[in-house]
Amino acid sequence: MAGPDFIPAAVRARLKDLRLAGRRAVGGHGFGQHPSRSRGAGLEFAQYRAYEPGDELRQIDWKLYARSDKFFVREAERDSPLTAWVVVDASASMGQGDAARPGWTRLDAARALAACVFELALRQGDAFGLAIIGGDGLRLVPAGAGPRQRDRCLMELQAARATGAWPDAMRLRPLWERALAGQLVVVLSDDFDEAVVALSEKLAAARREVLNVQLLTAEERDFPFRGGHRFRDPETGDEVLSDGAAARDDFLRRFAAARAALGARLAGAGVRRVEYFLDEPLDQPLRRLFAPLASERA
Structure with a gap:
């Protein structure tokens, strides 16, 4: 079970060999890692x-x-030193979970992954900030360092709720004013909203180093449905009635194609993307992003 900091004890232990770092070498004042x-x-x-x-x-x-x-x-x-920002998608679709892991939603995963990034930054003496974006607009914790900064971020994560749609770009201006060129931005989202993907691209074009973690359900990966099902879009309320078995092959083909297209699009913009499915170990996407090089492990 995860504690109030959202990080299960077993995951915390596995974070010890991860190092929060960007690919670009960026000079700055002070000493970090x-x-x-x-x-x-x-x-x-x-x-x-x-x-x-x-x-x-x-x-x-x-x-x-x-x-x-x-x-x-x-x-x-x-x-x-590094300054890391975590952008959490808190739109309505992030409230979705599935039967593979009851009680665990995309937003729960985003909270826990964000907390892990803060823990890595805290350990290294780096600064970090938080942006939660959803139907309530933008909730921003300006970048800072130390345990009190971590606690401020965790309190905002605790209060976050998955609701509404992604806000218009004007409401995100404070993020642009705070997250500066050369800083690291980790986007945690299902990437189903075009505006989320566009934000990742624009941040990268403005010389922020952007990492995108796409949060997906196990049911989206496996489509285990049988018989008649009603599928509902949590943001628009649109519903589709379909026979699960008959729709499975077509859904999996189109879903795989959409993920591949998204990966190619973000890679073309200089954004590194990894996937996290809700039934996977929490630290798995972090290992894909921040695992130490063999030379560093030696």
Whole structure:
């Protein structure tokens, strides 16, 4: 069972070997766990260079001076902090669950995945923020760091409800003003609304690094229905009557094609996309995004 922070104990234990990081090297002020292209007195040795007036004496390699009679400075990769944003889709369709895992909805999964991202950021000393978007508009927790920031984000997640449709773009302006170029944005959504996909594309085009986790039900993956069924769109209320067995092959074919098309579209925009089905381990999509490289595990 998950506690008030939404993270089951077994999942928390498996988070220990994950590292929240983006693919782009971005310089910044302060020290974090993300190597950048800037040089300075960081942690990872990069190269020697000749001493210049103004360099700190502690950077001089005195052993090399003893051998060469010249002053050289040890230059290192400067560790730059990361700012991570989590965007949670709280429109009505995110309230859907299925029989494969009763009581577990897309929004529940989004809450738990968001909490995991916050935990990773907290562990690394990174800043993080939260945007919840749905029928109530935009609820924003500006980026910050530390345990109190995590608690603020968790309180907003606890209050989130899946309702209404995705709001118009004007109501999302505060997100654009807060999530800056070079920062990491993790979008948690079923991606069924065109506006969600368009937001991911626009954020990527504006030089945010965007990761998209599509949250899907096991029933959408397997379509186990038999006999007559009434299928209802939670956002529009539209209903379709269909025979489950007769519709299965056509649904699975079209659903697979739609997911493939979405993946290609987002990849073309520079957005990395992974899928999460509600009956899978919670940390599975995070492993696809943030698993350490073999060189880092060595």
